[in-house]
Amino acid sequence: MAILQWGVGLFLLAFFLHLLVWRIHKPRSPIKILLAIFLGTVVVGLATLYFGAGVVRSLGLAELSTLAAYLHVLVFFIAMAFSYIVGYTVLEWDSPTLSIVTMIARAGKNGLEEAELIQRAEKLPFLESRMQDLIRGGILVEREGRYVLSARPHLFFRSILLYNRLLRTEQRSG
């Protein structure tokens, strides 16, 4: 029970810290800061629980009794934190599909005419915002009026493409 309690507790603490930071100032590189907040919270939290075990016991709170229990909290926390960070990208960048759904939902019982839907959706600059994000992230660079991939190894992007090639589901995305 202690693993579940401390895992959820530390996750909630990190989540509220993130909300607090975002209220004060939303960072330019949100994913990096989110990683720092979540990983920082779990490291400091687990160290505090380890060195303050006596205090935890005297307060009558559930105690993590073995090293395996600390590791279990860490793995549980990482799964929840990474899920949130992956989900956060949906909040940070609009999804074309969800934008279309919202437009149709707002039209209510009368529905939305095809031409009007496409016209409205075409006005949303999805490509521009993604290009700017790739430039900010150092993945794309502009050289003499042309966009090229930067000299980095781009392991994350390459591994996505490789795994999907293994699945034989690779197709034009967008």
Add this chain to the structure above:
Amino acid sequence: MLDYFQVAIAPIGLAINLAVQPLAARAFPRWGHLKLVFAGFSAGFLSVLVLGGFTHLYQEVPPAEMVAITLVNVITYVGFAFCFFAGFINPAKTSLRIRLFRELQQSKNGLSREQILVLYDHRRVIELRIERLLNSKQVVKRDGRYFLEGWFLRLAAAAVRSAKLVVIGKASEFA
């Protein structure tokens, strides 16, 4: 030792999930994307439950503790599987960033903005998304007009909109 094995159960489940998907793609070439994902997820999920049950046979733990540990492993596995699906598999199909990356990887001298706009074909992307919604029967077309079908997408869109307001402070990146 079994305590450490408990920690490894969810990552083992994820590894099984990752291995089953490409294997299933080869064994059943006609299976679609979602069927492969579901097969991998189910195999991993089942292994988490079986391995968890196996360790409980050799550990003397109170039933409440057993339920809590199982819950921790299931949540951890579902979390990892979600990360893998949403961050790794799905972007290859839907992400504009991956699309741009692939186009630039294939071009020798890079692409100008005009070339990217031609390749990207914004209108085609919008049509493709509408097509996917129609195929999944989440949206229906009647007399040239689109309507939402069912409650799931309506709820999902409302939930994302609310979460955006709470976390980001605005309902859209373009607002």
